[in-house]
Amino acid sequence: MAGNKPVVWVSRPTFDSEIARLRPHFEVREETREAKFAPAELAAKLAGCDAAIVGLKERVDAAAVAGATRLRIVANLAVGYDNLDLAALVAAGIAASNTADVLNESVADYAWALLLGAARRMGAAERWLRAGQWHATEFKEWLGADVRGHVLGILGMGRIGQAIARRAQGFGMPVLYHNRSRLPADVERECRARYVDKAELLRESDFLVLVLPLTPETRHAVGAAELAQMKPTAVLVNVARGGIVDDAALAAALREGRLAAAGLDVFEGEPRVHPDLLALDNVLLSPHIASATTDTRRAMTAVAVDNVLALFGHGPHAGHPPNLLNPEALAVVARAPFPTREEPTR
Ligand code: GLV
Numbered sequence: 001m002a003g004n005k006p007v008v009w010v011s012r013p014t015f016d017s018e019i020a021r022l023r024p025h026f027e028v029r030e031e032t033r034e035a036k037f038a039p040a041e042l043a044a045k046l047a048g049c050d051a052a053i054v055g056l057k058e059r060v061d062a063a064a065v066a067g068a069t070r071l072r073i074v075a076n077l078a079v080g081y082d083n084l085d086l087a088a089l090v091a092a093g094i095a096a097s098n099t100a101d102v103l104n105e106s107v108a109d110y111a112w113a114l115l116l117g118a119a120r121r122m123g124a125a126e127r128w129l130r131a132g133q134w135h136a137t138e139f140k141e142w143l144g145a146d147v148r149g150h151v152l153g154i155l156g157m158g159r160i161g162q163a164i165a166r167r168a169q170g171f172g173m174p175v176l177y178h179n180r181s182r183l184p185a186d187v188e189r190e191c192r193a194r195y196v197d198k199a200e201l202l203r204e205s206d207f208l209v210l211v212l213p214l215t216p217e218t219r220h221a222v223g224a225a226e227l228a229q230m231k232p233t234a235v236l237v238n239v240a241r242g243g244i245v246d247d248a249a250l251a252a253a254l255r256e257g258r259l260a261a262a263g264l265d266v267f268e269g270e271p272r273v274h275p276d277l278l279a280l281d282n283v284l285l286s287p288h289i290a291s292a293t294t295d296t297r298r299a300m301t302a303v304a305v306d307n308v309l310a311l312f313g314h315g316p317h318a319g320h321p322p323n324l325l326n327p328e329a330l331a332v333v334a335r336a337p338f339p340t341r342e343e344p345t346r
Contacts, residue, residue, distance in 0.1 A: 006050035006070075008308055011037070011058050014077065018301040025314050026051065039063060046071055051308045053077060053301075056288075060096075062088035073311045073321065075304035079103055079160075079291075080241055082214040086326045095330060097307035097323040101159060102299040103291040108163035110290035111209050111239045112171075114263030118235050119207070120144035121261070123284040145206075145235065145260065148172040153205025155221070156212025156240060157183055157193065164209055165191035176201055179212075202229040207237065214241035224249040227259060235261045239290045242267040251276030254283055265290045 008022055010030040022028050029049065036057050037045065046052055046060070047067040053075045054060060060074050062085060073095040076084060081098050089096050117123065121144045128134065152168045154161045157179035165175045175193040177183075178201040188195065201208070208230065212218050222236070223246035230236070236259060238245050247268045253259040255276070263284040267273045270288060277283055291297065307323050309315035324330070 006312065007048060008051040008053065009045050009049040010053045011045070012055050012077070014053075015298045015301045018298065018305045021305050021315070022308065025309065025312060043067055051075070051311070053304045053308065054083075056080070056083050059083050059085075060089070061085040062091070065089065065092045065094060068092070068094070073097065073308055075307045076325075077300055077304050080213055081325055082241060084325070090326050090329045093329055093331075095307075095311055095321060096325040097304070097321050098325055099300040099303040100323055102303055103296050104159045104163045106293045106296040107160050107211075107239055107290040108167060110265065111160075111164050111211070111237055112167055114239065114265060114284055114286070115207050115209065115235065115237045116147065118237065118261040118263035118282075118284045119147060121282070124281040127281075145233065147207065150206035151176060151204050153177070153201045153208040154193070155179075155198070155201060155208065155210050157191075158211065160239075161209075161211040162187065162191050162193075164211065165193045168192070173207075176204055198226075199229065202226055203231075205234060206231065207235045209237040210240045210244055212240055212244060214243050219243050220246045222246065222250070224252075227253040230259060232258050233260050235259075235263070237263040239265045242270050247274040247277060251280060251283075254280050 005025065005027045008026040008028055010019060010028060012031055012034055019028060019030060042058055043064050043066065046064055050070045051073045052071065055077045060083065065071060065088065071094050074084060074089060075097045077099060079098050079100050081096065084096050086096055121142055125142055148171060150173055152173040152175045154164055154175065154177040157177040161177065165177065168175045169192060175191065176196045177193045178196055178198045182195045196204070210222065212221065221244050227249055236250065250262060251274055254262060261282040264277070265286045266288050273285065277285065291300065303323060306315055306317055307321040310317035310319065310321040313319055
């Protein structure tokens with residue numbers, strides 16, 4: 001605690017209008033540039049604060065919070081939270097939150113941008129034009145694939161997957177999906193999506209979009225064996241997480257014509273990108289920006305701020321952080337030196 005205010009650390013520059021809402025209640029320590037903190041640096045940052053707003057670059061595990069005796073909440077500036085060790089945070093009595101929902105539509109839009117861009121070879125065409133190679137265009141040059149009437153497959157049918165499926169109606173595409181659990185019939189109807197097993201999804205999809213969280217079970221959910229089941233004309237889109245796809249196996253399939261194209265926003269070990277992918281023209285690449293619109297990134301910041309405020313008994317959700325990932329931690333948080341106005345409940 002600095003003076004009589006708790007301290008919140010914000011690990012990256014974000015939207016001032018939202019961070020300002022913290023200032024009446026917290027001393028705000030905001031990083032002024034993007035940085036990748038080494039584990040010891042991260043631990044030192046966390047050791048000095050009562051709350052933290054972090055991004056995916058920050059791996060918050062048992063070692064990171066070992067000395068963070070005052071830390072009560074880690075608010076992730078992302079919907080995915082594979083960077084947080086929730087069990088370690090529960091053990092340390094630290095709440096965790098994410099930014100579920102506010103980014104669904106932006107990410108769904110971006111998945112379509114990658115899908116269409118990869119299908120129509122937009123990355124390669126733009127590179128060609130910029131390289132001054134446009135002297136004349138052959139009628140049969142730059143041929144891509146139509147989407148209308150072709151099958152859209154979605155692996156991972158949470159709210160982002162559903163938003164992607166709804167857009168398929170406008171493109172005249174039948175939708176298949178696979179998910180850990182089947183959706184209720186009314187949601188399937190609204191999305192006009194048919195549940196199939198994973199093998200059928202791989203076999204039947206002309207365009208396959210990945211929107212599942214990265215967990216030990218989903219690591220390399222699309223590897224060499226799965227790619228071998230896909231149509232050689234298929235296009236793969238990943239807006240979920242690097243690591244869900246085996247990037248080396250994907251690059252080999254794209255190089256050898258066993259898959260037509262890919263659109264990738266996420267990579268194993270990013271910001272490093274597998275050099276074999278960089279060498280290919282039939283893959284459209286972007287630097288993990290599917291949620292990056294002004295409105296959505298501002299909304300994500302607002303959600304993180306709301307969760308921090310709530311845990312400390314302030315704001316519209318006082319006492320009840322709305323995006324809590326580990327409610328079990330609250331029993332410990334409730335014994336913290338900053339009791340909420342209203343005791344948090346599970
Ligand atoms: C971005 O990848 C997120 O999980 O929000």
